[in-house]
Amino acid sequence: MVQIEFLRPKSLEELFSMLRQYGKKGKVIAGGTDLMVRLKKEDRMPDYFIALDGIEGLRLVRQGETGIMIGAMTRVHALQTLPIVNERYPILYQALSQLGTPTIRRRATIGGNLCNAAPSADTAPPLMVMGAQLNLIGTEGERTLPIEDFFYGPRLTCLGDNEVLHSIHIPMQKRNIRGRYLKMTRSQGADLATVGVAVWLEMEAGSIKDAKIALGAVAPTPIRAIVAEDILRGEKPTPTLLEACAQAAVAASKPINDIRSSADYRKSLINTLVKRAISQAIDL
Numbered sequence: 166m167v168q169i170e171f172l173r174p175k176s177l178e179e180l181f182s183m184l185r186q187y188g189k190k191g192k193v194i195a196g197g198t199d200l201m202v203r204l205k206k207e208d209r210m211p212d213y214f215i216a217l218d219g220i221e222g223l224r225l226v227r228q229g230e231t232g233i234m235i236g237a238m239t240r241v242h243a244l245q246t247l248p249i250v251n252e253r254y255p256i257l258y259q260a261l262s263q264l265g266t267p268t269i270r271r272r273a274t275i276g277g278n279l280c281n282a283a284p285s286a287d288t289a290p291p292l293m294v295m296g297a298q299l300n301l302i303g304t305e306g307e308r309t310l311p312i313e314d315f316f317y318g319p320r321l322t323c324l325g326d327n328e329v330l331h332s333i334h335i336p337m338q339k340r341n342i343r344g345r346y347l348k349m350t351r352s353q354g355a356d357l358a359t360v361g362v363a364v365w366l367e368m369e370a371g372s373i374k375d376a377k378i379a380l381g382a383v384a385p386t387p388i389r390a391i392v393a394e395d396i397l398r399g400e401k402p403t404p405t406l407l408e409a410c411a412q413a414a415v416a417a418s419k420p421i422n423d424i425r426s427s428a429d430y431r432k433s434l435i436n437t438l439v440k441r442a443i444s445q446a447i448d449l
């Protein structure tokens with residue numbers, strides 16, 4: 166029988182010392198909802214699990230004047246049920262509410278959702294449109310980067326060997342921001358996104374002053390649809406404008422055929438969801 170040791174550091178210092186000591190023999194674990202499925206599928210186990218849930222600083226959520234700081238180990242359910250998230254960061258709230266099942270949401274963490282780097286990760290598109298910054302910390306020090314720079318490919322991030330995601334900072338969202346996260350799945354039950362679309366619009370006197378659109382499950386990483394955003398800026402929303410924007414979002418995507426969908430069906434979903442998300446966000 167394989168013996169796996171479960172380590173539970175109580176501080177970042179202890180974590181770094183374990184990361185240094187065990188190197189590739191250790192594997193960082195948060196809620197385990199992605200990791201355990203993957204390790205079982207690949208029929209391989211590490212010698213050591215290094216659990217992050219004993220480190221208090223990784224579980225804190227702090228709302229300040231500049232925005233909200235969310236510890237990477239914050240459980241999806243805990244975040245979703247914070248009133249401030251629903252009130253001031255509704256695009257994230259909508260994504261958290263659609264992530265997995267109630268049981269999964271009680272175990273899964275926001276940090277695990279990002280570090281797993283699935284193209285379909287539900288929290289990534291909303292965090293992208295809200296301008297989130299990620300704080301990474303490791304044996305070599307700390308660094309902060311925009312979430313767009315974090316993903317390198319499916320299951321690939323910029324995290325170094327002895328580095329973890331510490332927290333996520335979302336800037337305070339202005340009151341005139343409207344947004345939506347829409348997700349299409351194969352069936353009505355819990356499933357990964359076939360396509361996910363997050364839309365963020367700054368409205369002024371009936372026009373779109375600024376716009377951001379991010380797409381999930383349609384490329385090797387979650388992506389922004391920059392040209393589609395440009396089409397909206399400074400314009401009044403009309404059906405013609407929304408169609409042009411949706412077509413530009415489709416052009417930005419590089420979807421694949423897989424068990425969830427064909428690439429062509431994903432493209433038609435992007436078109437529909439982008440228009441629907443904008444319309445719902447501004448009550449068109």
Ligand SMILES: Cc1cc2nc3c(=O)[nH]c(=O)nc-3n(C[C@H](O)[C@H](O)[C@H](O)COP(=O)(O)OP(=O)(O)OC[C@H]3O[C@@H](n4cnc5c(N)ncnc54)[C@H](O)[C@@H]3O)c2cc1C
Nearest residue numbers: 195196197198199200265273274277278280286287329330
């Ligand atoms: C039934 C089921 C349904 C699901 N439905 C959805 C869904 O609808 N939408 C969705 O997006 N996902 C879904 N998932 C995937 C999963 O639940 C989420 O991605 C979840 O947020 C992962 O978080 P975790 O804490 O469990 O991560 P873990 O499984 O513990 O970790 C995932 C990966 O990230 C690394 N990691 C974790 N935290 C850190 C950190 N702070 N720093 C560095 N590395 C870290 C781990 O080493 C591992 O490689 C589902 C999973 C299951 C089993």
